[in-house]
Amino acid sequence: MENGNRKAVSSYFGALTFDQKAMLKKLPKEVYKALQNTIKTGKKLSPEIAAAVAHGMKEWALENGATHYTHWFQPMTGSTAEKHDAFLTLDSDGTPIERFSGGQLIQGEPDASSFPSGGMRTTFEARGYTAWDPTSPAFLMKGGKDVTLCIPTVFISYHGEALDEKTPLLRSMDAVSSSAIKLLGILGVDNVSRVTTYAGAEQEYFLVDKKFYAMRPDLIMSGRTLLGAMPPKGQQLEDHYFGSIPNRVLEFMQDVEEELYLLGIPAKTRHNEVAPHQFEIAPIFERANIAADHNLLVMEVMRRVAEKKGFALLMHEKPFAGINGSGKHNNWSIGAVGGMNLLEPGDTPESNIQFLVFLVAVLKGVFKRSGVLRASIASIGNDHRLGANEAPPAVVTVFLGDLLEKVLDAIESGKVDFATEKQVLNLGLAQLPELNKDYTDRNRTSPFAFTGNKFEFRAVGSSQPISVPNMVLNTLMAEAMDELADAIQAKIDSGVEKDTAILETLRAEITATKPVRYQGDNYSEDLQDAAAKRGLPNLRNTPQAMRALLEPENRSMFDRYGVLSDQELTSRLNTRLERYIKGIDIEARTLQLMLKTFVIPDVSEYQGELAGSYNGLVEAASRIGLSDKTLKSQGDHLRELADNLASLLDLTTELDAVIEKLDAIEDEFDAADYCAEVVLPTMDKVREVADHLELMVDRSKWELPTYSEMLFEH
Template sequence: MSTFRFQALKEAAGRKPVKVEELDRKSVIFGSNVFNDKAMRQYLTPEAYQAVKNAVQHGTKIDRRLADYIAIGMKEWALSKGVTHYTHWFQPLTGATAEKHDAFFETSLDGSDPVEKFGGSQLAQQEPDASSFPNGGIRNTFEARGYTAWDPTSPAFIYGTTLCIPTVFVSYTGEALDYKTPLLRALHAVDEAATEVCRYFDKNVKKVTATLGWEQEYFLVDAALAASRPDILLTGRTLLGHASAKGQQLEDHYFGSIPTRVLNYMRDLENECMLLGVPVKTRHNEVAPNQFELAPIFEETNLAVDHNSLLMDVMQKVAERHDFKVLFHEKPFKGVNGSGKHNNWSMATDTGVNLLSPGKTPMSNLQFLTFFINTIKAVYKNEALLRASIATASNDHRLGANEAPPAIISVFIGQQLTKVLEELEGVSSGKLSPEEKTDLKLNVVGKIPDVLLDNTDRNRTSPFAFTGNKFEFRAVGSSANCANAMTILNAIVARQLRDFKKEVDALIDGKGMKKDDAIFNVLREYIKETKNILFEGDGYSEAWEQEAAKRGLSNHKTTPAALKAKVSEDALKLFEELGVMNHVEVEARYEIELEEYTKKIQIEGRVLGDIARNHVIPTAIRYQNVLIENVKGLKEIFGSEFEKIGREQIALIKEISEHISEINSKVEEMTEERKKANALDNAEAMAHAYCEKVKPYFDIIRNHCDKLELLVDDEIWTLTKYRELLFTR
């Protein structure tokens, strides 16, 4: 066994459980490090406090004079907790968070009069280098200026000794260079559209908030073992490795007893989350060995996205204290389940109503059906765009891989709700008579509460499923920023609700229909139009692929193919009309996502080639030489009888030689294809070249490497094996 691998295994085996002292009750410590309502009341003047509340609730702009008062209060609160620095915390299009720390400490020009200083200008705006972040050509290298601007709807928080201020990130010319800005615009659009529709049912509704509850799946690997694998360190996944004899086939890990060391990590993480106001609630073992899940209580979408981005950073930092490495990659290990981040989405009014939850009265059920059916219509009209929202190089490994939904977007609503829609569709067309309307409400709509919450089954193969009082977008990848999917989902629902209101108003104003009759007429047409997106069966089956094609549904299995929907004429029109993104921002993001895909495949190709030639082949040759010496010895001892005795050894030497030869030739061919792809000057063409010409070599090279892992003596194999990575806890 290689010294490095031996040392890593020895280190992992010698880990002692880290004791984690429980802090006070979670309800007591929750949000202690957040500049929340309680802290603002204590540290802000009444006028400054109200300015923040108005900004959060009504989108009112905060006066610069009041920003100074807010900054002073925020600084005093932070200093009282031992904070020394502040940073604008933002989410550039790298997929990670970004921060630049500045000290509160300042002095005069001559070095005298030291003071802790933080004013409204520092709170409201900073100037990071926009050209050094992905920008899709919006900023050239010599055009570096960009701005971060305070987002008061997401409260500031303290991590370590730094005050973190959530911000948006835009270019000098105003284009969004982050995930948060388009999300905030989409949330504003769905608020306006949903509020207008809500007023058909309740005139008191003044605001609708999109809510999100994410489920974060992840793998934990011992830090020493992870460090012994170059592929994990550089790509976040294993590019080769033979399956362990025992994997997940016994189904003994899911919801099993949480290992002590892992539980200590989880408790430490939860304490950090409580202090940061991240309302984590659920923890459990997932299906694959060393795979786990964490989920929070639902929150307003913008805050939920911030909390998930923050959580992923905190998870890595806490893992270091416990000698773990967290893997967020959607498919870090071949042959076992990958990881997703289910996005549970709904909408709630400022009057306390979940718009996707059935009510107990005919009117509330009509409201439920309105938002339920409009969401289905939005997905139906924009299924390719929704697929594009979750397209990444890493998620391509997971979609349709028997543990995640397929790349075909469909909607699952369950048998009971399917029957409800069928009954609604069956009502005679035209204006409803009072008798028909009464019968419809009592005998169809009124039944929904009895069948929906407990009698709607779940379909794990569905990418977009209704689960009682929310829709679950199951296809989002575990490493993704939720904002990407949530921006598009909220945008398509916002446009659909706008269109719905126009149609209903046209029937009311133009044809003199009563409001309820008009709503039912429009909804009934939507039910007829959207049947093709509804699917209750096995999403993994070939029959569904064929059926989906007949229904006209897209099936983009790779990221380069899926992303094209983002720059379609309809998508550009959608984003422009809603004010979510202009064509420059959309096209820049398309360019960035294509480049990210290309770079990830490029890095994986390089790493795979390096490991194959620098680890696998030398180790195989070393073992082959041992066999050759053995054969020579046998020949000396047995002479003429050697042919009968040494046949197996000779065959083994030949088999190893064949695998070595294939690895060498395929790595060479893959390298040549990379060179050809790199010579292309078009991001789209390059991404397709890497996808279709370079990536196919990965499985071929891996197959030969994995065969050698089975043939070569375990004592000299340099790479930590799957059984060690997945079962060392």
């Protein structure tokens, strides 16, 4: 079906993925069934089946113009990696032939020496392996003049340690499945063979004109503006949110969506966000590992299309001071493969025991491991965003809504004497129908809010891969489900009737986890007071948050569920700290560069011109009859400019010393603390003076593009 000159999306959706349609066409029936069984149950694929899949995948890729293939993986850099190999090889007699074997599909060997390992290996240990993840579909990526077959893989060291973010995510999904099946069995549900978690990442981002981006060293080097005075208008009129999308931006969105649809990525929603030149794209739910792959592809496609459209894509959590930053709302749920959502409350949640058990498991996991959950989304960019009255605070709490609060309170008190009725909104207008009303409102200030049949983890940063927070969610959920199952079973074994055992366990856990439930405004001081009274962790920056990964109980959880060994967890801690320190060092040095090569010369030049003009006025004052008041006013203006420039010069010297001292700190936590407590505050002091000077200097003398230009010129 045609829609104007464009085809219906359903007619080409997934055309560049080796999806079920392509598999059915290219694989023998028994091979197709075996592969689908692996995808659905997680069972290993035999080498013989892999060889047949490789042949079919190669034929499909060649038909679509591919010349190379790559194992596409997620090292601990926050992005993706790939090494391209040609299908072309020479036969024994020198005849050129395209070849792709089962072994090449299953395993690759990129040089692993330059990827971060957090101390798990030394630089000379270069061997690493990529291993095919058959549960995530291969795809074709256009780039340059060619097409490349991309095979989603995991990345491990020579000794088997996970060097990537995907391996722990897949392990955590296995842990969730085992624990959920065990808990369901105790509840009397025995027909579930696999449970998995699902995710959908709402991606916020900024677009600025590429010509402005190219003139801002801070955007190029760090992804955020280190200087910049606020324009008279920011977001205070709230007129950008859900407003009409500018044509140039809309064309960008349409091109992005077309590429995503070809890659089988179900982009669903597009709209203006709160801040000027800020936008959002949101997908349909998928299995967590596929959602993680797809979100990385969304970011990559957006970067490439932005470049073509003359934009720069800003994924930093806080690219502009003074206006809202960007998050990546991670919608998360758990359910049986191909069947029920275990977080679906139904029409009567107060009597839906299965839902209540899994809901309480979430509360239990988040309450017990809130520090680890906070650590999972800690980063330089997110430290600027969290708690900035635009995003959730650094305190992790859970919002359930009035109805579920009422249900849990009733269970705790032992008096469940009400029945839920379908809620509707009567608009009072005869021509408009009644609207179904959800059981919960959407608390936009909550970091972890229940939104109908899923939780929305709103604290995830816009630039972050979602593998890590979903891995943590899965692991804490597996632990919580096991503890609930064991508690219920212990009561049953002691002679308590099953339904009573379930209810008594729920009641105890509802009481124990009450501190993590917060229904109010998370932006308020009340939340800060409540966190202190309830003993909730308030980890305000990355170094504080990462210390949660030092706690023995947190470390043992990951090891116990086979998600991360002690060594693998230490490597991630070291890698995250190193990235934090190096990132702030880059920011500080970039600011240093901008001060010395842009701001100070621009202000000095303008000051010279102003001084010359003032001196001329003084000389001419008696001839043209200028009053002392006039001379004083202009002298005061020049003095203010000179005083601020002097302050900036002093602060620049202070910044130089701060950077030099950072270089001398050897302990990573000491260096990270120094970054948070000394380097960033010093940069803020510099910025305050520099931004004031920007508003005093003739625009023609100020070389850096301003906020007004970057945020309001399309």
